Amino acid sequence: MKLRWLDSGEAVDRLNPIIEKQGWSQLNERTVRALVAEDDDGKIIALLVLQMFPILGPEWVQPESRGAGVMYQLHEEMRKFLTEVQARGVMVIAESKVADKLCQREGMRRVENPVYIAASFGPGVN
Secondary structure: OEEEEEOHHHHHHHHHHHHHHHOOOOOOHHHEEEEEEEOOOOOEEEEEEEEOOOEEOOOOOOHHHOOOOHHHHHHHHHHHHHHHOOOOOOEEOOOOHHHHHHHHHOOOOOOOOOOOOOOOOOOOOO
């Protein structure tokens, strides 16, 4: 077994079929780096993917402008941009009831699995 970094194009070509079988979102070659373990024949036996996955937020509207549909317009423009750059998805940390409602309106799925965050990464990080 050997560990090998795949360039973004190779990561998409070789990993997307595996990812599709799992029912996961496809990789975007502009936002991915992948480390794989290969057997002696070059077959991928394990993978670990680093992805740039957009986090949408924070969201805020001036109090006197609330209720005028401004956030809906912002969402529509953001959707166009995310489509243009072929974002593989988006995550929202819904810190308000309004943000939660907007996510539901957009048809987003509430995360059911544990989600963890590290504000920094490196030696000595707990």
